[in-house]
Amino acid sequence: LNRQEIPSPASPAAASSDKKGRLTIGVDLGGTNLRIAAFDPEWNRLAYINLPTRVSEGPDAVVGDMCDAIHRVLEQCPQQLVGVGIGAPGPLELPSGKFHRPPNLPGFDGFLLKDAMESKLQTPVIVEKDANAAALAEWKSGVGKKMPGDSMCMLTLGTGVGAGIVLDRKIWHGMIGMGGEGGHIPLVENGFPCGCGGRGCLEQYASATAICRAATRAAARGGADRIAKLIARRIADQCEFTARDLAGLAREGDEPSRQIFADAGKFLGMGLAMLVNVLNLPLYVIGGGVVSGWDLFAPRMFEELRRLSYIYGLTEPEADQSFTPGKTYIVPAATGPDAGLLGAAMLPYLEAGTL
């Protein structure tokens, strides 16, 4: 199969009996890894390729790698292609996928991802912000399966804080695709400087990066000896010190570690209060690596949210109750690290209105 031979995509609107022999391809373009997968219409994974993202070789090389991998996936799978969706890190304009100095993809500033992919693949490609793709996967295949609704918001607490918002069954793009930048809600006046140029953004207080930085600062200040020791051990082992390491210490009862998660929970509660008061959605999903510390940050998060949002107070679900429409649910993600990849694969169906 050479590059000109990709067959015309099948209609995603076909009757479900026709869907059996179909596949859709999702691409997760990350700053470190490039992941490509094919899914059937029930979201079972048919094929998977994981490559390093050759950022230093420039966007054309990365696009070439993506297209080669897509061809390899298509060679492995006999099903008919419905479409290709890509989740990419922001800031990027949509639907063009034009990058605006993306911190995780240096050298991609101004690059038009959709055009580049389509001219190489000769088939339509849908570009989304990675956090929006992850939100889509949670909405249709993760938490949203147990908590169905037309609208939701997902915050992904990883290197940064990404946000994706689904409103009335559509991803909210805003004017130029930059809606849903929930990581850049300014929370603290004259707070930590942020990569976006602002100060005090949520991402500086609730991302995995922020949590590790808080741990390092606590260790440097003194009075957090167990944290200091673990950081030193990780350096000695040439491993990264992670939010998961800190969660381990916190669960063993280390007070400074517990405090750092509680602080992250407080700021997350402030950010959620803003989102609840402005959007009044039924569902907010928290994903990303930090969510492994849910038990450590959630109590303080809910405390702050109750304090700052009377709308949450009016709509808080009772504990241990089954899903009740009209309540505001804030829950950990169910889809895991592949949310963005699966969500990207869902894009052709979303665009056709058949998701």
Place this chain on the structure above:
Amino acid sequence: LNRQEIPSPASPAAASSDKKGRLTIGVDLGGTNLRIAAFDPEWNRLAYINLPTRVSEGPDAVVGDMCDAIHRVLEQCPQQLVGVGIGAPGPLELPSGKFHRPPNLPGFDGFLLKDAMESKLQTPVIVEKDANAAALAEWKSGVGKKMPGDSMCMLTLGTGVGAGIVLDRKIWHGMIGMGGEGGHIPLVENGFPCGCGGRGCLEQYASATAICRAATRAAARGGADRIAKLIARRIADQCEFTARDLAGLAREGDEPSRQIFADAGKFLGMGLAMLVNVLNLPLYVIGGGVVSGWDLFAPRMFEELRRLSYIYGLTEPEADQSFTPGKTYIVPAATGPDAGLLGAAMLPYLEAGTL
């Protein structure tokens, strides 16, 4: 005309040639005044009634006054009624118009405004949050005429800070009608306590009430003699000291007065940064009494917004340029104090999809 005799409403979907002989009624239910007006389909006002809101007599008396006034308006106007819309202060659930301890309407907690009005009028009534109605008027008949788009947000800086959000040509209600509570964006950790039960809400820093409180505090602290003198004069005259008074002093060069407006601008800029980063809308309109001090608070507001929102930085319109799609506009309201009344009258058309 007695209460049973309201004729069936005309279809708002009729061809525009049939619209000439039609009217729509808007009601602005405020904590102090009850205003009722009829408008033709070109939004010319045909009749107007202004009454005190008899809050202490309870909701049934107020509903009775509204219905009597609607009948009087209909008696004055020969045109056929299209529908009745009411803008009411929140918090209230929509579409039922169920109040949740509204601070400006004590005694209305739990009252169902839509049911009460419809059973008395025997015609459909649409209830909206007052700030949403004002946003609607600005979108269709105010600033939005010069800056057309499918989405916008309006902040009304008055006694409190109200917010109304139009997304994709619909008022954004969220799950139970409590979307768009932009006045309760938490801005300051452990800031001023707010009527909503939270702390540090935008409304505590950028409303007319907040500005007057800041002035009183400055006067009490000393070093703001002109403010202190003017407050004393207003008390002697048994008048209220208003944000407009403070704007007068600021324009005469009084530094403490100028600083208070600059501070309000800073917090407004923080709130706008959140809204711009989360929603990425093309248009944000600032209305309410405080907007008379636009020249005093806007420079600091834009400064803060630029600092905290890279999305605004990417989309800031060039000065003195005509309206350009793709840019983010932040402008003072054009409709004035009747925005809520006009917006209420627009509701039947909005609901019919013919606005």
